[in-house]
Amino acid sequence: MDSISDSLLLESSPFHNPVLTIGDQNRKQKVYELLKEYVLTVPKLRRIMAMFEEEMRLGLETKPSRPSVFYMCNTFVTDCPDGTEEGDVLSMDLGSTNLRLLLTRLKPGKEPEFSVKHYDINTEHRRGKPEKLFDYLAVCIEDFVNTNPDIGGKRLPFGMTFSFGYDQTALNVGIIKQFGIDTDLPEAIGKDAVKYLQDAIDRKGLKVDVLSVSNDTTATLAYGMYLKPDTYIGFILGSGTNTCYLENVDRIEKIDPLKTFGTKTESVILNLENGFLGDNGSIDFVKTKWDLEIDNESLFPHNYGFEKLLGGVWIGDLVRRSLLSLSENHVFLGGVIRNELKEKDSIKGPDVSLIESDKTDGSVIALLQRLGYSSQQITKDDIEIVRYVCALIGVRNAQLAAANLSAVVQRIDKPMVRIAIDGSLYKKHPKLHKLMTDFIGELIPNRKFELFLAEDGSGKGSAFIAAVAAKHRQKS
Template structure:
């Protein structure tokens, strides 16, 4: 972290988000949020009064493959078309609407409203957008239509949105954490520690730093914990030797780590009588949701879900097989909980707050029955004396983006007055 924040070689990007404050309860008015990160994207209207949400309207739009993989201008024209449709359908055409844009792809931020796309991930690949400012492209598309008064004021990712959304629920929130298909974290850093700052500083005391910890270890610093199973998972992944930390801990990979271990145990004739099914040998067949179900069986002292999973995978099994698979799921899950906790505890130590709330979102955190209790236990061990709590803060990519638009508007008005 120290290296990354001082722009020295590091596998942590430590990206400056240029968000220098959290919601303070004065947010007032109507704000739009745009959430782009998957095949369905959302336009959201938030109406705030004294910082509290009094009205929320959401509409989902499907982005077809031809738009996700084609010309960048066409993709952004489609986004602008959806914004226009949303504004019209809610009779807001004549109203000036500040907008926060959640763009959940790796980007370099050069300001609160400048996000340069580094690389597409997930199911998107519009080559003409790489290296360009997503905010500028969205603004141009909105201006080409000229039928709304929407003003794009800020760009952020879902992790930053989670921190902002958490701060509304609990004022002590200074860390945002995503534990879902992928994983990332951000936190409130002292502004004087931050080297990378383009444009004018306005006496900011603090700023949200987006760690981008999914790529932690891409430079080899985490290889000392890498097992043969991890190497196999990495070899079968879309981009090898990348997102190292994410491959140890996130929902996209935990099930696959378990599957690779089970296949090895079958080969060693200690599981399923030495016979694997075709399904078990298929990459991705043992999902992370299966891991959560097996773990729930362990908690409940049951084997119903585990038996059902074995049946689905076409496996012949006995009680010993159930015990072994439960043990494997527990071990892989426990390692993930410990790794996340080590990094979270490091953040707590760095922040030096007397009492900290950590806002968390993501499917793995929500649905894994033991992750939260393990994290509470390990973070206490690793950051002794630090008072903290984990808070589920859902939909940072939606509500958080609207709140960031409100903060951006406040900053804009403040700076224009000075």
């Protein structure tokens, strides 16, 4: 870089700023030139931070100068688990095609015990009448209760993680806005997901009370709060991405605590839904031509702009498109282009994580052979180029996540802020944790923070939210 204003974070470190190690200097410089859009300077990252700070502020104002692109949703989670919760709690994590049911056994002063069972949800239940889906969920709940006979006679609190779009109007009310592309239940739009489920449970005669509904990010934060003190942020980095955090109620203009919660409360978890940042083109300055291609060809063009930069669903295709472009420019695999390299999803997120994990050349060779190249066509330089592309995109992913989280840590303004993270990309990519930690440390050097894995937080966390709700119900 020519000036300090264009500096890079940890510029001299090849771990944080990948270097292509091939002998042909002309080829190396051409690769650098073709991929330079992936390299994010400090000013660009600080600009992303400033955008996060502004959107959070606007999203909390009663009369903002313009609407925020963040939803800043009130989750109605005002009380956090503190270790005094006890008893058996059921919870579920409902996705597009699968369901996980969990039994969480809580005893003060002891580690919680978890048991889990997975169920498939076929197309028949994801189309047509909503009652078909929710009655099937009740059948699964009945089966799960029957597999744990010692809980069958008790009335059980139940926490629901609902991974679809909904508006929350109470802790146990989630008005459905939309389903994913695999689910089409038009009659359910505008109705309460909790009521649908509770009615189906009641029709089965089960002793189960649905006390809460949350999304995966909120559930991850709730579980993180149980695991470690000073946990204020929940972050998902898996197929997609999202952030939530614990906000002081007196800093939220648009919420009247007594009217909203019926009681005085100090704090509440807010769900950013920050994946929408950039839908108006505001973050095009960090996008490459391949990001724009992916967006334009997606099911929802010009939507989920920030999420498409970070989510594991897209990282593999970014690698593929970049390698295809390098091949078209005759700096990769001799310019030979197999049909497989042109096919969307021929490289997936797990491939990238595997390559980043593998100290040998085996995973790169296996990938290229899967794409139709023979071992004779694959040179050592080609292998190094694949490694470089994967590392470069991984670093950008970590930098954008770091800018996101740094802005939220600044907003919270506590002596120590712990960040509970869940999601397949964060769990499986071997470098993301350290990269994110180091980049956050550079962006906000005077802040104390810690990133940690709250594994399976999306399922376990809803149990803790329901457990706290049950504890309060018993007191009232």
